[in-house]
Amino acid sequence: MAADQEINAGDIKKDFPIFKIKMSGKPIVYLDSAATSQKPKQVIDSIVKFYSEYNANIHRGIYDIAERATDEYTNSKGKLAKLIGAKSIRNIVYVRNTTEAINLVALSWGNANIEKGDHILISDMEHHSNLVPWQLLAKRKGAVLDYIKLDKSSEKLDMDSFKENLENDPKMVAVTQASNVLGTINDVKYITKEAKKHGSVVLVDGAQSAPHMPVDVQSIGCDFFALSAHKMLGPTGIGALYGTEEILNSMEPLFGGGDMISAVTRQTHSWNSLPWKFEAGTSNIEGGIAFGAAIDYLNSIGMEKIRRHEEKLTKHALESLENVKNIEVYGPKKDEINIKSGVVSFGIKGVHPHDVAQIFNNEGIAIRAGHHCAMPLVTEVLRQGAVSRMSFYLYNDEDDIDKAVAAIDEVKRIFKLE
Ligand SMILES: Cc1ncc(COP(=O)(O)O)c(C=O)c1O
Numbered sequence: 001m002a003a004d005q006e007i008n009a010g011d012i013k014k015d016f017p018i019f020k021i022k023m024s025g026k027p028i029v030y031l032d033s034a035a036t037s038q039k040p041k042q043v044i045d046s047i048v049k050f051y052s053e054y055n056a057n058i059h060r061g062i063y064d065i066a067e068r069a070t071d072e073y074t075n076s077k078g079k080l081a082k083l084i085g086a087k088s089i090r091n092i093v094y095v096r097n098t099t100e101a102i103n104l105v106a107l108s109w110g111n112a113n114i115e116k117g118d119h120i121l122i123s124d125m126e127h128h129s130n131l132v133p134w135q136l137l138a139k140r141k142g143a144v145l146d147y148i149k150l151d152k153s154s155e156k157l158d159m160d161s162f163k164e165n166l167e168n169d170p171k172m173v174a175v176t177q178a179s180n181v182l183g184t185i186n187d188v189k190y191i192t193k194e195a196k197k198h199g200s201v202v203l204v205d206g207a208q209s210a211p212h213m214p215v216d217v218q219s220i221g222c223d224f225f226a227l228s229a230h231k232m233l234g235p236t237g238i239g240a241l242y243g244t245e246e247i248l249n250s251m252e253p254l255f256g257g258g259d260m261i262s263a264v265t266r267q268t269h270s271w272n273s274l275p276w277k278f279e280a281g282t283s284n285i286e287g288g289i290a291f292g293a294a295i296d297y298l299n300s301i302g303m304e305k306i307r308r309h310e311e312k313l314t315k316h317a318l319e320s321l322e323n324v325k326n327i328e329v330y331g332p333k334k335d336e337i338n339i340k341s342g343v344v345s346f347g348i349k350g351v352h353p354h355d356v357a358q359i360f361n362n363e364g365i366a367i368r369a370g371h372h373c374a375m376p377l378v379t380e381v382l383r384q385g386a387v388s389r390m391s392f393y394l395y396n397d398e399d400d401i402d403k404a405v406a407a408i409d410e411v412k413r414i415f416k417l418e
Helices: 009-013 041-053 064-083 098-113 132-141 159-166 188-197 245-250 285-301 303-322 334-339 353-362 375-381 398-414
Strands: 092-095 119-123 144-148 172-176 201-205 224-228 239-243 261-264 269-271 327-330 343-348 368-370 387-391
Touching: 041 064, 041 285, 064 092, 064 285, 092 098, 098 132, 098 172, 098 201, 098 224, 098 239, 098 245, 119 132, 119 159, 132 144, 144 159, 159 188, 172 188, 188 201, 239 245, 285 303, 303 327, 303 334, 303 343, 303 398, 343 398, 353 368, 353 387, 353 398
Parallel strands: 119 144, 119 172, 172 201, 201 224
Antiparallel strands: 092 239, 224 239, 261 269, 327 343, 343 387, 368 387
């Protein structure tokens, strides 16, 4: 695809076998990529190829297929490092997912650095993954967990609240780059810059940003960045923690065992170099390799182009919903598309989001309904029990959105709403 061309979602869909299936007897319309993305055949094939052609353990054998497996796994880290602007693979620790990446930081860095009375600062728009590990750490250590509030619109972080909280000199500031409910894109570069003035360590939750837009961890300046492969065309069970060498070198591994050591005696051991000291035991080799194939696929399109495509889809969705009666749309609107990702959450007056999702299912459309693992945001800030959410990716087109808007009409017809 030439660099100046727009994404042709119809062509892209052909690479994804799932789009051949039907749901409720209709071609599937998949609008739940914020939960997990679909996988192109290139990624699926890479798993089959690994098991059929070079299945062997990594970092052990010196025979051809073992060396190939090691190379492919290591190359995948190189691809990820390049994708997110990390200096080298030493910055890339493979884990199971974003949740594990953040827990690794809270347990390893947190246990060593957080003391009684210290402040940890997160925000009111965090996913439970970037909330519960800090609650657990605060409880273990007697630390204080503070929250950056949302502004009056309940769409964005309130920068006054951020600045006020910084006065406590939080040891850790952990925020999401993009909200999985509101779609808000936070200015994590600015947040990092300000937090650093107060000596904070900064973790960015990149689960909803890395799959959808160009990311440059060095330009952001954060100490840690967490992401999941399954949300960016890769398989489940693999994700990454980016950390600066300085901070990763200062941390103890969470798990001991094979591969994470350089030498062991009866009483002592020394750690392997980065990033391997954090990867004890046999890795998710197929996952790492398939993640590499997913990054190749994303690069073949280009992250800028993916972001532009999603902006276009999101704008179309927001415009289509603008004049629909009895519907509330959460998060930034079309005039702030520059800070809005491809996530559109909404509520239909008097209709439970689970009923909405069920009616969408009858139309062959997959959306998510619930608290989206962000209960403080959904229940305390938005004051909803649950919300419905559509989320877009490179394989969606305006037709998918038009079908979703028609499904909203169907919900309103069934519930006799205007
Ligand atoms: C913003 C955000 N952070 C973290 C996560 C957790 O990702 P995982 O379940 O892959 O660990 C999600 C998942 O939806 C998310 O949206």
